Amino acid sequence: MKQVVVIGGGHAGIEAAHVAARMGLATTLLTMNLDQIGQMSCNPSIGGVGKGHMVRELDALGGAMGRLIDATGIHFRILNESRGVAVRGPRAQADKVKYRSAARRLLEHTENLKLRQGTAAGLLWREGTRGLRGVELLDGSVLPCDAVVVTSGTFLNGRILIGERRLEAGRAGEPASTHLAEQLRSLGLRHRRLKTGTSPRLAKGSIDFSRLEIQPGDDPPRPFSFFSRGIPQPQVPCHIVHTTALTEAIVRENLPKSSLYGGHIEGIGPRYCPSIEDKFVKFPDKGRHQIFVEPESLETEEIYLAGLSTSMPPEVQLRMVQSLPGFEGAEILRPGYAIEYDSFDPLQLHRDLSVEGLEGVWFAGQINGTTGYEEAAGQGLLAGINAARWLRDQEPIVLGRDQAYLGVMVDDLVTKGTDEPYRMLTARAEHRLGLACDLADARLLAVARAVGALGPGELARVEAKVERRARLHAQCEAAWVTQTSPFGPIAVRAGLRLDAGLSLSDLLRRQHMGPAEADACLAQLEGWATEGEGWDLARERDLLLFELRYAPYREREARLLEGHRAWDHVRIPADFRLEQVQGLSKEVLEKLKLHRPETLGQAHRIPGVTPAAVTLLHLLIHRSRGI
The missing domain is CATH 2.40.30.260 (Elongation Factor Tu (Ef-tu); domain 3)
Structure with a gap:
């Protein structure tokens, strides 16, 4: 059986190990201290604007963080609640003691997953950096594996600073990891020092x-x-x-x-x-x-x-x-x-978070230059999924910028890179109207099926919710509003004149129709108030109004996206000789060589690469294929 080793028991490591094991791979989580799995070294909270969206997305794909914070949270708030469905962000304060205990308990009871305490000293290949065969530990033992996900957090050459004092440590009270850091540096990976901090x-x-x-x-x-x-x-x-x-x-x-x-x-x-x-x-x-x-x-x-x-x-x-x-x-x-700690330039990663030139290796979390538990968890989930799929000879899961904030984050990292700790913000997502966090389970349902980390009952629950929403939309389109219909008096009380009939969908698009008026109208529909698992009437009403009222904007956005998607599907051949391309400026050539985009869509998103340059590349790629 193919084996995966995940190095690091932080939030990225939890997700990577959990999802790989749920996908049926024999998985080992290697951590320096079993008692510190899921430790919250900084603020003991999960979520917020942008970050909360990502937690909902990884939950929709079978991730652990959403369930863990629900089991251990002691203070929940929805941020930006008054600003609309698209930018609402759930946030919760965790009981960090219980969170850590719950995370370890979850992993210990996950089938196909083993925990191991130890420190990674280096990665072992059969030939150069091809044919990964295992992870060597400081005690000289070897964990055999066919793929490894490195989620080292702040431990690589970590150094704590308090005033003029310097301590070699991964975080307070725990040692730094130096041997693995030195090996990765010696392999020629571009690295940099980043810092973060914590409060008293x-x-x-x-x-x-x-x-x-x-x-x-x-x-x-x-x-x-x-x-x-x-x-x-x-x-x-x-x-x-x-x-x-x-x-x-x-x-x-x-x-x-x-x-x-x-x-x-x-x-x-x-x-x-x-x-x-x-x-x-x-x-x-x-x-x-x-x-x-x-x-x-x-x-x-x-x-x-x-x-x-x-x-x-x-x-x-x-x-x-x-x-x-x-x-x-x-x-x-x-x-x-x-x-302070070592991170490695994420421009050296492929879109599936595997490392260029290191066969069988994926990076996730702060090693890639990000900050935050949620950013780390999202990368860990995707790296674990793609390591498992690579071992099964399946195509990687690469989320688009219009599919998920997780897709925005990974594309930002591997396309644009980062020269400072990266944090997710809703402003980074140009298609955020379509990325409401309450719709993440429905939006990512097809991807969740492909990943296979959700149980049959969980998938059925999402599918039932999607079907019920589709019926609701159909009912709203079919219901006709006139002065004499049950909806007429509600519309009049809201200040609307009904000179002609219109569908209930059109009525609900009117800004006059507030939550109370919408509830009164929906109560007239058969089956609306029927209780069902996961069916929250107030939330479903808000989502319905959001989808109806923003449909024209989303349709316009979808038309614009079609052109962008076309370039995202055009791959730049690995052996394509950029230096032989005539007509590209020196600046564009330098940026393309540094970023090494895998697709024309990625090339288009690199700052300084012009649309004209991408069009020229497109033409030359077609010619090279003899098209």
């Missing part, structure tokens, strides 16, 4: 919560996973506090003591999750900064300060924290820190 953890009893702004969760909480049957954990509120003028004065006075501003860090940090030092330096006109006060677990008294990431010395961190209202007597249990 405080003792709950040392905070005066009466002076903080309370932030309750949604009531009732709504699950992430399409297959969860409820939220079992007690729900707790979070809180908000803001920095003060004293906070800023302390930060500015001590900037030279910061690892970042003291010249001790060479890596590039995440633009969209800056340290508190960066916030005051780069946004000098902003009088104060918002800090989220979030519980880490129901089983501990630790509080996380989201938004106060720092690499200041511990004594300075304490002064900063105690400058916040309600935190005058605060006690730090664990100081915040910055961490």
Whole structure:
């Protein structure tokens, strides 16, 4: 039986190992510490705008993260709820102790999956970098395998920085991985140093919560996973506090003591999750900064300060924290820190996340230059799927930018690359009208069937929901609205004049028809209020209105996409000699050689590559094929 080894037990490794095993491959998850599988080293939360979309998508394909957060979440909120279905983003605060335990338990009970504690020292091939035969461990033993997914997180040559102190570590309290990092460097892979950071953890009893702004969760909480049957954990509120003028004065006075501003860090940090030092330096006109006060677990008294990431010395961190209202007597249990680590240029990856020139190897997560649990999990899922499909001689699963935020992320990485930790934002998706997270299960149903990681009952549940929505749309098209129909009085009360008849679909497209009016109309349809598994009336009404009202925009978008899709299906032959192409500028040639696009669609999305250059390539590829 073909075997897969996944290196790393973080969020990317969990998804890669879980999905490969669910697809029937003999899989081993290798991790330095079995007790730290699923550890949340930074903010103990899942989701948000863009990120929450990806969690729903990986859930639709058989991923684990949505189910794990539903089982262990203690604070759920839908972000951007008032801004429309397309950009709503689910977010949940995890009980990090329970999350870690649930992740390990899930993997231990997954058929075809074994867990192994150890440190990867290197990859072994039969000849050069062809014919992968296994992963060598530091103790000299070898895990035989035919494919490997490397999800090393921040451990490759990891180094923690607190003020002027430097510690070789993958994260606080755990060793760095140096042997594998050196092997990957020696193979000629382009690498860079990136950094991220974390905030101090405080003792709950040392905070005066009466002076903080309370932030309750949604009531009732709504699950992430399409297959969860409820939220079992007690729900707790979070809180908000803001920095003060004293906070800023302390930060500015001590900037030279910061690892970042003291010249001790060479890596590039995440633009969209800056340290508190960066916030005051780069946004000098902003009088104060918002800090989220979030519980880490129901089983501990630790509080996380989201938004106060720092690499200041511990004594300075304490002064900063105690400058916040309600935190005058605060006690730090664990100081915040910055961490630097090796990542490898994602332009060296194929669209299936396999590594150019390293047969049988896939990279996923922070090793590819991303930041965030959700980004890592999405890559881990796709890398695990494609490693399994490669071993079965099947075509890889490559999601389009119009299919999923997961597709947007991977295409951004392997086509454009990144020179800073990549974070998913809804603004990165040019086709986001069609990527509403509540429709991810229906949108990706065909892909889920091809992957085969969902059980028959789960697929049947999605199929039943899709069929019921199709019937609902047909009923709305067939139902006729006149002054004397059951819908007439509802329309009049909404302020509409019915001079002529129209379909219920057309009526519901009118902005006059709010949620209450829409509910009254839908109640007239046979079977609408019938309860069914996974059928939420309010959510289904919102999705119906969204699809009806945005249909013209999506149809226009679909017409524009047709032209783009054509280029995405034209592959650039691996032996195509770019340097012999006449008529391409030096800049375009340099970018094509660096990015090595696999298709004309990818080439078109490389910044600086003109449509004229892509058209010329298209012509020459056809000629080379004798067409």
